[in-house]
Structure formats: C-alpha cells, structure tokens
Amino acid sequence: MMEAFDVFVARYYHVTFMVVSCIGLYMLIDSANLVKKVIGLNIFQMSVFLFFVTAAYREGAGPALITEGGGPYANPLPHVIVLTAIVVGVSLTSLALALVVRVYSEYGTLSEDRVEEVMANE
Amino acid sequence: MSFTLEIALAVFVVLTAVSAALLRDVLGAIVVFAAFSLGMSIIWVILQAPDVALTEAAVGAGVMGVLFLLTIAKTARPSYDKVVESVNFKAVAVVGVLLLLLLSTVPALPEVGSPDSPAVQERVDGELTPYGYYVQMTPEDTGVQNAVAAVLVFYRGFDTFGEAVVVFSALVGVLVVLGREVER
Incomplete structure (x- = not known):
C-alpha cells in the first residue's frame, strides 16, 4: 500500500495534471454560465501544458541555454510546443468570448439553460 | 528547489482550479483563474521553462484576465445569493471515472525529473x-x-x-x- 502511494508521490506533477484536467472537464460539463465554461476550457488546456513541460524536465537540468560544456538541459521542444499552444489558446479564448458576447446580445442571457429555453420558444 | 514548495504549489493550483469551478460569481472565478495561471507560471520556473513562464505570466494572468473582464463588462455579471455552486453528482461521476482511468496510467509514466525519462535522452541506440x-x-x-x-x-x-x-x-x-x- 505504502509503495503504491510512493509511486504517485514520485509522479506528483502527473497526478496534478490529471486532477486539474478533470476539474476543467467538470467545468465544461456542469457550468451553466458560458464565461465559466470558457474558463474551464482554459484550465483543461493548461493542465495538458503541465504534462508536456513535466516530460521535458530532468533532475538537475537547467533551462535550454546551450553553453560549451554545460548541461544537462531541459528538452526545448515541449517548451516550444507549449509556447505555440498558449498563443493559440489565447486566440481560441478571444474567439469564444466574442461568441459569448454575441450570444448575450441575441438572447440577453449568459446561462446555457436560458438560451436553450429561448431557442425552444422561437 | 525544495520538494515541499513543489507540493505546496501543486496543491495551490488544484485548490484554485476547484474554487474556479465552485464559485458562482463569474468575477470571482476570473480572479481565481488568474491566480491559477500565476501558480502555473511559478511551476514553469521550477521545471526550468523560463520562456513558458514569461509567456504564461504575461498572457495567462494578464491578457486572458483582461479578455474575461471585458466580456463581463460587455455582458452581465449575474448576482446570486449563494456563493458556492451546487455540485452536480452526475457530472462528478463521469469526471471521476475519467480520473480513475487516467490515474491507472500513472505507474507507467517516468518519475518527475528522472534521468531515464525518454524525452531527455540524447542518444537512443547510438x-x-x-x-x-x-x-x-x-x-x-x-x-x-x-x-x-x-x-x-x-x-x-x-x-x-x-x-x-x-x-x-x-x-x-x-x-x-x-x-x-x-x-x-
């Protein structure tokens, strides 16, 4: 039992990634407010970044600033992918929020249930 | 970097995510989300990813927060009498099953910072x-x-x-x- 616990403690960032991604998913499923859904999407996305950056890390490594005879370094490739993904994430968030503003101007509410009600009545 | 600090940060990130999910007030959720981003950017520094940390701090906690606040300003911030959202147990069950599935893969992953991790091998079979x-x-x-x-x-x-x-x-x-x- 103790050994199984140690396995999880030694991989604490992986466990954090899994827990946080599930919280983000919960927000996506459950939150009635559309803005909170977008926040949930961002939390989910950020947890995946944690998985990538954890994979790139190595005990005693420095950041990937290459010097003669230096090292070891963290893997720069996942960092680049995450940098790209952060910027893409901001683009997606801004588009999603623009759609939320539009939904509000059409239906006068941010609640998913109310929007569905109004659509059913039309 | 001390192990205690790293665990504390991981707990902080999980707690801020949970409070973002449970707070009814959207403005509160946005503020907590910015704190979540800040915690994440400190984790990036610890994981030796300064470029990611800078982008995260500027974009995640900065630009993203402004975008959310602008949305709130242009739409509505509904006021509730309850502070905390009621928990939807069906959704918790679905997410819990997914979490258990994910956690079952943990023993197959390399330890955090392990030098044997496949992503940090300079040579494989020469x-x-x-x-x-x-x-x-x-x-x-x-x-x-x-x-x-x-x-x-x-x-x-x-x-x-x-x-x-x-x-x-x-x-x-x-x-x-x-x-x-x-x-x-």
Missing part, C-alpha cells in the same frame, strides 16, 4: 534524438544560445508560421462575430 540534436547543434547551426528560440523560429519556423495563421484567423473571426453588431 542515434542522436531530436533532443540530443537541439542541445548539441543549436549554437553551431543558428548562432544563438537559447535552444527554445532556435527551435521556435529556425528548426520549426513553419509551425510558428501556422501559429501566426491561427492568430490571424481568430482575429478575423472575432471581427466578423462582433462586427455584425455594429452594423445593426
């Missing part, structure tokens, strides 16, 4: 891996020290071009979606 190539050849190939910058604009510049295309399309999308309102 062959140079992409990681090995980047950390050995970057100064020679590109003349810069920062391997992250070198990969971003030199080795994988085409991906960065794709990213710029995405940003442009999103901008066009935002203008199209919001532009129709101005016309009416």
